[in-house]
Amino acid sequence: MTMAAFLSRSPNPTLATSITRSSLPTAPHFLKFPNVSPSPTHPVKLKPLTAQSSRSTPSLTTPRATATPSSSSPSSTAATSFHGLCYVVGDNIDTDQIIPAEYLTLVPSKPAEYEKLGSYALIGLPSTYTTRFVEPNETKTKYSIVIGGYNFGCGSSREHAPVALGAAGVAAVVAESYARIFFRNSVATGEVYPLESEGRICEECKTGDTVTIELAQSLLINHTTGKEYRLKPIGDAGPVIEAGGIFAYARNTGMIPSN
Amino acid sequence: MASSTITLTPTSFILNKKDLGFSAFSAPSLFSIPKCRRTVSKKICSVMTPQQSERKPSTTGSVKTAMTMTEKIFARASEKTQLSPGENVWVNVDILMTHDVCGPGSIGIFKKEFGENAKVWDREKIVIIPDHYIFTSDERANRNVDILRDFCMEQNIKYFYDIKDLGNFKANPDYKGVCHIALAQEGHCRPGEVLLGTDSHTCTAGAFGQFATGIGNTDAGFVLGAGKLLLKVPPTLRFVLDGEMPSYLLAKDLILQIIGEISVSGATYKSMEFVGTTVESLTMEERMTLCNMVVEAGGKNGVVPADSTTFKYLEDKTSVAYEPVYSDEQARFLSEYRFDVSKLEPLVAKPHSPDNRALARECKDVKIDRVYIGSCTGGKTEDFMAAAKVFLASGKKVKVPTFLVPATQKVWMDVYGLEVPGSGGKTCSQIFEEAGCDTPASPSCGACLGGPKDTYARMNEPMVCVSTTNRNFPGRMGHKEGQIYLASPYTAAASALTGYVTDPREFLL
Numbered sequence: 001m002t003m004a005a006f007l008s009r010s011p012n013p014t015l016a017t018s019i020t021r022s023s024l025p026t027a028p029h030f031l032k033f034p035n036v037s038p039s040p041t042h043p044v045k046l047k048p049l050t051a052q053s054s055r056s057t058p059s060l061t062t063p064r065a066t067a068t069p070s071s072s073s074p075s076s077t078a079a080t081s082f083h084g085l086c087y088v089v090g091d092n093i094d095t096d097q098i099i100p101a102e103y104l105t106l107v108p109s110k111p112a113e114y115e116k117l118g119s120y121a122l123i124g125l126p127s128t129y130t131t132r133f134v135e136p137n138e139t140k141t142k143y144s145i146v147i148g149g150y151n152f153g154c155g156s157s158r159e160h161a162p163v164a165l166g167a168a169g170v171a172a173v174v175a176e177s178y179a180r181i182f183f184r185n186s187v188a189t190g191e192v193y194p195l196e197s198e199g200r201i202c203e204e205c206k207t208g209d210t211v212t213i214e215l216a217q218s219l220l221i222n223h224t225t226g227k228e229y230r231l232k233p234i235g236d237a238g239p240v241i242e243a244g245g246i247f248a249y250a251r252n253t254g255m256i257p258s259n
Numbered sequence: 260m261a262s263s264t265i266t267l268t269p270t271s272f273i274l275n276k277k278d279l280g281f282s283a284f285s286a287p288s289l290f291s292i293p294k295c296r297r298t299v300s301k302k303i304c305s306v307m308t309p310q311q312s313e314r315k316p317s318t319t320g321s322v323k324t325a326m327t328m329t330e331k332i333f334a335r336a337s338e339k340t341q342l343s344p345g346e347n348v349w350v351n352v353d354i355l356m357t358h359d360v361c362g363p364g365s366i367g368i369f370k371k372e373f374g375e376n377a378k379v380w381d382r383e384k385i386v387i388i389p390d391h392y393i394f395t396s397d398e399r400a401n402r403n404v405d406i407l408r409d410f411c412m413e414q415n416i417k418y419f420y421d422i423k424d425l426g427n428f429k430a431n432p433d434y435k436g437v438c439h440i441a442l443a444q445e446g447h448c449r450p451g452e453v454l455l456g457t458d459s460h461t462c463t464a465g466a467f468g469q470f471a472t473g474i475g476n477t478d479a480g481f482v483l484g485a486g487k488l489l490l491k492v493p494p495t496l497r498f499v500l501d502g503e504m505p506s507y508l509l510a511k512d513l514i515l516q517i518i519g520e521i522s523v524s525g526a527t528y529k530s531m532e533f534v535g536t537t538v539e540s541l542t543m544e545e546r547m548t549l550c551n552m553v554v555e556a557g558g559k560n561g562v563v564p565a566d567s568t569t570f571k572y573l574e575d576k577t578s579v580a581y582e583p584v585y586s587d588e589q590a591r592f593l594s595e596y597r598f599d600v601s602k603l604e605p606l607v608a609k610p611h612s613p614d615n616r617a618l619a620r621e622c623k624d625v626k627i628d629r630v631y632i633g634s635c636t637g638g639k640t641e642d643f644m645a646a647a648k649v650f651l652a653s654g655k656k657v658k659v660p661t662f663l664v665p666a667t668q669k670v671w672m673d674v675y676g677l678e679v680p681g682s683g684g685k686t687c688s689q690i691f692e693e694a695g696c697d698t699p700a701s702p703s704c705g706a707c708l709g710g711p712k713d714t715y716a717r718m719n720e721p722m723v724c725v726s727t728t729n730r731n732f733p734g735r736m737g738h739k740e741g742q743i744y745l746a747s748p749y750t751a752a753a754s755a756l757t758g759y760v761t762d763p764r765e766f767l768l
């Protein structure tokens with residue numbers, strides 16, 4: 001039975017635009033995401049630092065930033081914080097550096113090729129970056145949080161960029177600002193949670209620092225330096241992330257039929 | 260029926276017509292009538308009592324309806340009479356384009372979300388154009404074109420520019436080449452419409468006075484099924500380019516000037532509107548070059564108001580009705596930049612950023628290893644005619660390998676068929692051959708973005724290249740340590756002749 005995806009005849013819903021924007025329109029629109037509950041939950045109990053840092057040999061199985069679920073409810077999959085090692089990059093990290101064009105023959109919607117994309121994440125960074133993001137012959141990174149400067153993800157519209165990061169094990173990116181298509185794709189795929197910092201965190205953190213991101217408080221805590229940084233609220237992307245992505249959002253609002 | 264009252268005062272209507280001044284033909288209404296599926300009465304629903312005195316729209320309050328071109332396109336496409344920057348609206352899509360790199364992924368998502376047996380929203384509004392990794396032995400790349408073909412057959416997609424014989428591009432009657440140029444040449448770009456594509460340079464189509472921007476696989480998968488997308492209305496930056504275009508400048512120089520001015524993030528989330536006497540004097544291909552690199556400034560889209568040049572270009576290419584829109588006189592722009600084009604000089608963007616602007620003549624000591632003329636940015640017919648003009652003026656041979664990659668089959672045929680003015684009947688291809696350039700290659704995106712290792716003209720070792728392409732980030736054309744100088748076809752040809760980055764005035768004046 002074939003079914004044309006029909007469009008709802010109800011008037012187009014508009015998102016509330018009451019988000020305060022202290023800077024340029026932060027953008028992006030919807031995404032498919034682990035449900036985020038913005039309301040404060042029980043403070044997430046951090047695992048003692050020793051549990052993480054005692055891993056003298058970075059293990060391949062370091063879980064991508066443990067997206068810690070809200071306290072005790074077993075059915076909840078909402079992520080309220082991210083925790084792990086950070087990898088720091090500079091400004092204008094373009095999509096060719098995130099995933100060079102020669103790897104774009106890999107189709108992200110095919111599971112085996114999705115995994116392979118992860119192994120090439122950030123392989124395009126110049127040799128001035130002495131620490132590799134993903135070790136040769138591996139498919140996962142030990143850095144689950146990427147910290148960047150301004151205009152992160154500029155260049156191509158290739159969705160392979162946030163996909164490669166996500167496939168490699170990145171849970172969240174914290175950048176000073178984003179290029180719009182990359183941000184949009186991050187939200188749409190749910191591969192990485194794109195957060196914006198209030199200042200230039202990339203100048204204050206170093207690759208290998210242990211950090212925690214508390215979404216509800218819009219806070220990034222660097223445990224290695226002991227400093228805390230404000231993050232910007234997610235903005236207009238919020239409702240779409242909360243719905244679980246553009247498809248879920250569209251179904252919730254009746255724009256496309258529910259399954 | 261239009262549900263809101265359209266407030267029209269005779270004075271505001273007259274003011275608008277006088278101030279438009281873009282073209283002589285009768286301007287459309289103040290703002291476009293929403294294109295709805297149901298018939299909309301074009302009658303004015305209600306009219307205010309005529310003003311007794313000459314009052315500017317700002318004092319009557321009708322400035323609330325003043326919108327920019329991009330805002331108007333959004334309004335019509337979202338079936339609203341009015342909206343402002345920052346609003347998120349569901350927009351009806353007129354054309355969705357995808358290619359061999361992002362098509363398979365988009366198709367995968369479409370099937371996953373809408374079902375294995377789902378049908379696309381409109382088989383005539385989807386244009387599928389293999390162009391990126393075509394002439395390669397890479398198995399996955401070849402497989403990706405097969406995936407597109409299977410989908411097109413299953414869905415009976417009307418516009419699929421297929422290729423099967425990789426050894427001889429001419430043996431493929433449907434194959435076109437670079438998607439953005441093919442879209443224009445095949446009549447898929449029309450004023451006032453919404454065109455989305457799974458490629459960042461989809462913004463090229465803004466040259467036709469439409470909203471065109473790049474999207475990712477997931478968004479495209481959504482559009483395939485729904486025919487709509489949730490988009491945020493961007494504010495507009497206005498660029499007024501006035502003055503006579505010097506004989507040694509091309510649109511590439513203009514956009515490099517602008518990007519250098521506002522930086523690679525200067526237009527993030529914004530629309531870039533190009534107006535002025537210089538813009539009006541540009542051909543469609545030159546306008547395409549201008550809009551093509553809007554994304555290099557972070558721009559969401561670029562627009563050039565449609566005029567007689569646009570309509571003439573479209574005459575023999577499309578029979579689909581279209582309705583152009585124009586920015587209101589009172590429309591609000593975030594900023595306005597003015598350039599006196601007659602004072603500008605040929606530029607390059609030095610490694611490794613499109614905003615690393617420098618005068619070509621100040622880079623004359625930069626020794627180069629090769630020149631690349633091609634891509635959606637600099638591989639169109641007029642780009643090759645421009646390069647040929649420089650070679651003709653010089654009469655000498657190039658000093659470095661010079662790679663020529665026509666964007667589409669049509670461009671390739673023009674290179675071999677059109678006569679270059681002032682050459683005594685020679686074609687571009689003859690001039691290129693006499694100058695010692697490489698033979699023009701099979702049309703595709705080629706080495707603009709590196710690609711599989713066996714891609715023609717790919718940079719596999721660190722070297723310095725002057726290129727008519729759009730990006731020069733590290734590794735863009737292949738090797739991470741490659742150095743790419745972005746330039747116009749004039750500058751690229753001049754540089755090929757000397758073996759150094761060269762201002763084309765060396766040959767053109």
